[in-house]
Amino acid sequence: MISRFQIAYKNLLRKKARTLLTLVGIMLSSWVLVSLLGFNRGYEQALNRDIDNMGYQLMVMAKGCPYEAATMMLQGGAGLRYIEPSMVAEIAGREEVEKITPILMQAFFDPDKGDGGGIAGYYGVEAASYPAMKPFLRFHQGGWFQGEEAGEAVMGYEAAELEQRVVGDMIMVPEKNVPLKVVGILERTGTQDDGTIFVPLKTLQKIAAIDKITTIGIKTRKDADSQKLETALYQLPDVQVVSFSQVKQTIMKLIATARVMVLSIAIIAILIAMVGVVNTVLMSVLERMQEIGILKTMGAMPGDIFFLVWCETLILCASGGVAGIGLALVFSRLSDLLVRRILPYAPGGELVDIDLKLALLTLAVVVVVGLLSGIYPAWKAGRVRPLESIRSEG
């Protein structure tokens, strides 16, 4: 006994090359679609992870202040603005705040760095509160400074490598010529921390002869209304508030256009593949007109013929879809690399994240679109009148 499904399947085997080519088309477009959907999700997750790794979610700093050591160095250390340390206590009292840490960013001119001199940037941080903000920071050697006023320094991995420092060596703060002992070297993080030199806050304040700070890092409670906190912080005089969730939203907005464009491409790829499917199935129907007529003499109803042809479409789309998704999973590393090449900046970790749900969704899309496109050839086949098709024998 043979079922209608088996008939459809064996029909596809008649022209193996044609079937294979159509399958390849669907496979490739499925691969693209599922990878892009995986990227959509993976990017957002990776971005979240990166932001979580920052430790703090909000930063308060003086208006107009370049808050990153890099910008500071780019600007030549000029234009540094300060905020009062008392603000820390003010903000710490708020209910939404879980952790808070003051930071002083200071730059010194180093005449012996580069040609004509350069800027050396230092981060003054509190041993009591800063490490707690970033508990996942790992040390390659040593650890954080012991005292709040110690003449010690913790170096980022790259900073230490550049200066050939190990724990126990000395470094000299240029311009002020203050020696500091290296007590810790961090593991590579892939962020700006790699090039940073951390010094106890009070030590740095003493060296720079100021009692102010440049930044306050804030970690909000999990269920806190961060919007409310941000608005409140904005009321503080002469400060600007940077929220990483806002930043993330900004980035996602920037990416959104790219994502839409890229998803459109994926959809177009699917549609093109479907055109291939329709063409294949339609061609095979037209080649089999007489045979379809004879099937009708055997007792096949128009619905049976419709089902047969529709089945062929289903088999093509399902097989091609599964193959494409399988390939995407196998080559997810490769897709990851490709995506990193294209994007101007990308967070760390896996960018293309495909799970079962996503795979099934993609398969569903491919199959549904395929079935819709397959309606026409199936309908056309169903309408064949045995007389006309057989008569064409002559």
Add this chain to the structure above:
Amino acid sequence: MSAENVAALEARGLSRLYRRGSEEIRALDGVSLQIKRGEFVSFMGPSGSGKTTLVNLLGCLDNPSSGELHLAGRAIFGSGKNLDERALTRIRRELFGYVFQNFHLVPTLTVRENVALPLAFYRKPGTEGEVERLLGLLGMAHRMNHLPGQISGGEMQRVCIARALVNRPEILLADEPTGNLDSKRSVEIGEVLQELNREAGLTIVMVTHNPSLGRLGGRMIEIRDGKAYES
């Protein structure tokens, strides 16, 4: 009238007209005939005589322009209404098996699967085991698992006959069954049909322009210019 005497097929005044522009062509002009159960009838005639048109009507592959058709006592055509494809299909699968000049076996299905093909769409009760039985009857049991590409023309037509009979039709309709075969194979197929008619009592309606084949059944009807002449 006893059941055995009820005509398998009765046609009264069957006509088929075609319109080509303003021209009216009478492919079939008022044909009346009767075919009893167990008869083996051959329709002969030159091309364009209307024999194929007649057989198409008798076989419910087409609607007549006018006239009546009764099959096994049942009125099929004659109410004045044209039957749609679904209705025709339902009648066809109950009563007829078809064999054509071009074999149209599915190349990717085995002989056995080809013969079983009609059962995928419609299965009359009592047809279990028919596939094997028919293949044995037609001498194709040893080729059951071969593909059509691996058997000869004569063997392919045997498979077609088996396929046509798998749902135990009342009437076997054969349109130029030996058209694509050489003389030796043609004789073979003729003998197969003859045996089916004699041993199994199968009613056979055949179209052919091969006189020796036509004589096999014992009853020949000539079709000329849309009219039937019994010889």
Add this chain to the structure above:
Amino acid sequence: MTSAANGKPAPFSGRFVIGTVLLLLLHLEALPAPAAVNCELNYPSRDVARLFPGSTGFKTSYFSFGQRGGAPLLRKVEARLGGAPALYAPLDVPYTLYEIYQGDKKIGYIHGVNQKGQFGVIESFVSLDLKGTIKAFYIQRIAGQWARKFTSPQFGRQFLELGLKDFQRYDTVSGKGTGKVAAIGNPAPEAATDFYGLLRAVKKNLVLMDEFVYSAEGGRQ
């Protein structure tokens, strides 16, 4: 930037700019800088012209232990330097070599090495003629409050016309020896670590050049 009714800049627009820049900076993936271990001129065109007057052009090439001899060669060079400290260089990190030309004719080389100093890394370069004699001495980077003393022309002059032969008469590990190298004066006695470090750097430089360049060309210094 749009302003809200109360005169303060609307939060979003300010954040938009800041936030973007912030995250851009945050995500500058710190690429492993080969210059951390490899020693390169910061402004090659300018530096070459200054360190090798009379040159018209230069070519940058690279050599590494991995290419030329692997671990055995590394150990040989370390032995020539007196065993310690080990060369701060894995086998496949490339050394940058500047080949200096006057027209089509090669007239010399510039090569730099990194050395661990008291307060940071010391990057020092020498210009060499085809015989391996030092024609110029340049410290690109040095940390510490006495850095000035080492980068001064008076200090650098002491290295001119020296070659590997001179350094072979001086043990840079113990700081004892004879000849011109022993005669080099330390301008900053408080920075003895860096002074001896510099001597070791120059010796290292010349030994590397000898192994990789001058021997390869068939002529020993």
